[in-house]
Amino acid sequence: MQRLPSLGALSLGLFAAASSVQAQTPLEQQLKDLESFQVIAHRGASGHAPESSMAALELAHAWGADYLELDIQMTSDGELVAFHDDTLERTSNGEGHINDYSLAELKELDTGSWFNEENPALANEAFEGAHILTLEEVFNHFGQDARYYLETKSPALNPGVEEGLVRRLEAYDMIETGRVLIQSFDQESLLKIHDLNADIPLIQLVWYSPDDENEGHLTEWTGVTPGPDEITDADFQAVADYAVGLGTNYLFDDEPVITEAFVHQAQENGLAVHVYTVNDANEMQRLLDWGVDGLFTNYPDRLLELTE
Ligand code: G3P
Numbered sequence: 001m002q003r004l005p006s007l008g009a010l011s012l013g014l015f016a017a018a019s020s021v022q023a024q025t026p027l028e029q030q031l032k033d034l035e036s037f038q039v040i041a042h043r044g045a046s047g048h049a050p051e052s053s054m055a056a057l058e059l060a061h062a063w064g065a066d067y068l069e070l071d072i073q074m075t076s077d078g079e080l081v082a083f084h085d086d087t088l089e090r091t092s093n094g095e096g097h098i099n100d101y102s103l104a105e106l107k108e109l110d111t112g113s114w115f116n117e118e119n120p121a122l123a124n125e126a127f128e129g130a131h132i133l134t135l136e137e138v139f140n141h142f143g144q145d146a147r148y149y150l151e152t153k154s155p156a157l158n159p160g161v162e163e164g165l166v167r168r169l170e171a172y173d174m175i176e177t178g179r180v181l182i183q184s185f186d187q188e189s190l191l192k193i194h195d196l197n198a199d200i201p202l203i204q205l206v207w208y209s210p211d212d213e214n215e216g217h218l219t220e221w222t223g224v225t226p227g228p229d230e231i232t233d234a235d236f237q238a239v240a241d242y243a244v245g246l247g248t249n250y251l252f253d254d255e256p257v258i259t260e261a262f263v264h265q266a267q268e269n270g271l272a273v274h275v276y277t278v279n280d281a282n283e284m285q286r287l288l289d290w291g292v293d294g295l296f297t298n299y300p301d302r303l304l305e306l307t308e
């Protein structure tokens, strides 16, 4: 699909070259690839194995997902780990806030058995005793053979996560090799990343839901854009000033919050549109028909069946 280059990418001096006939560098190739549909494995193949575990990442990687999606948080001793929730209870046998624990303490936890208990039909003894992964363990395992879609999760609870993340991406040479995207709901966090390394492609996450104070209208959680029914070209372009794409929810309470027109308007203003988190094959097909640029899914196998 042909799209206009994002203003953000143009300001990064990246997309201009990427949109030309041939990419010259791996980073330009990554941006060029973003013009095609991307399969984003949400916390790995987390419909099949414990989320953010090596098993879930390995499945997604083996099936050929374009990106391994992970939420990045910081331990009390400054290590970066892949974990979605701010608290430990739902997906481990620990309790309390993840940021209150050192890496050594977190490594004692079992982050796999909960999955077996909740999904008896998918239970696998090998999942028992899974450990929280550090970002470095993920990089050491997959290296340059994967692309990573990393979220700065709850930046207010993880002060310094941006510096720590960029330092590790640089140390593992993940940026110039076109291996990483950074996503966040927190615009400030993305701008911080951009200041630290202007080459990293960024995705602004948004979450649309009904506006309690304005019946019949939708609102965006952090206020980064107006609701989809009021959004203008200028609003999209304000995001395209620093990001290559928008990551948006599709549904709220099983009702769509975005339309095909929203997708096209974002694209016409230079933004790739990646939609989360879509697990139903019919919904996947509808969004593919709309021409979205990528889907986050817990079932990359289902999505790959539709796209390959
Ligand atoms: O990162 C896209 C999507 O994963 C955002 O929601 O809560 O699953 O991180 P969440």
Ligand code: CA
Pocket (backbone or CB within 6 Å): 069, 070, 071, 151
């Ligand atoms: Ca996420």
